[in-house]
Amino acid sequence: ExxxxxxxxxxxxxxxxxxxxxxxxxxxxEYMSWYRQDPGLGLRQIYYSMNxxxxxKGDVPEGYKVSRKEKRxxxxxxxxxxxxxTSLYFCASSKAGASLLEQYFGPxxxxxxx
Amino acid sequence: GEDVEQSLFLSxxxxxxxxxxxxxxxxxxxxxxxxxxxxxxxxQLLTYIFSNMDMKQDQRLTVLLxxxxxxxxxxxxxxxxxxxxxxxxxxxxxDYKLSFGAGTTVTVRx
Numbered sequence: 001e002x003x004x005x006x007x008x009x010x011x012x013x014x015x016x017x018x019x020x021x022x023x024x025x026x027x028x029x030e031y032m033s034w035y036r037q038d039p040g041l042g043l044r045q046i047y048y049s050m051n052x053x054x055x056x057k058g059d060v061p062e063g064y065k066v067s068r069k070e071k072r073x074x075x076x077x078x079x080x081x082x083x084x085x086t087s088l089y090f091c092a093s094s095k096a097g098a099s100l101l102e103q104y105f106g107p108x109x110x111x112x113x114x
Numbered sequence: 115g116e117d118v119e120q121s122l123f124l125s126x127x128x129x130x131x132x133x134x135x136x137x138x139x140x141x142x143x144x145x146x147x148x149x150x151x152x153x154x155x156x157x158q159l160l161t162y163i164f165s166n167m168d169m170k171q172d173q174r175l176t177v178l179l180x181x182x183x184x185x186x187x188x189x190x191x192x193x194x195x196x197x198x199x200x201x202x203x204x205x206x207x208x209d210y211k212l213s214f215g216a217g218t219t220v221t222v223r224x
Binding site for chain 2 (some may be wrong): 033096104106107
């Protein structure tokens, strides 16, 4: 089954404690992306990757890091989480180009930073 | 810059039509999208329209695009309880970026 998986689905952590949210896709997609969803703001793009070892900033990259060492994985790293990073995070993947017509989303990771 | 706007809430009676409206700013967008998010789930592409089209119909869904006014709408005919969800309008900025609206929460009442 074609899917994007994220782990963990729920996480409560404290300010400053480094964490990683994993994202994996089984569709051999070149493009992957991370979004955060906040009430009244919709989805905002954090980082995206056009292929292995190629990443770029989205609209709200501050406080986040990513890496793309393998095609299937695109982890999101919060080196020093802060309460304003409390949010619902989505990973997505699609084939390259075609204006993201077939973008698949993961189920989401709800992060709370206290 | 990119800015997609949509109303935040819509309440509709079961069996009626729902119309969700959206305005966007980037006139060069190639595609415009409607995504659906059910409670506790990720986003699912519902439908999309190419920028050179005025209308697209897909079963109960009708998308209307007014490029002059940069206005996009989604009509759901015969709205059912399973249509209760958050609906996001999005425009393609380029091949690597979508700009999303804040989402419209549709509540279907019996």
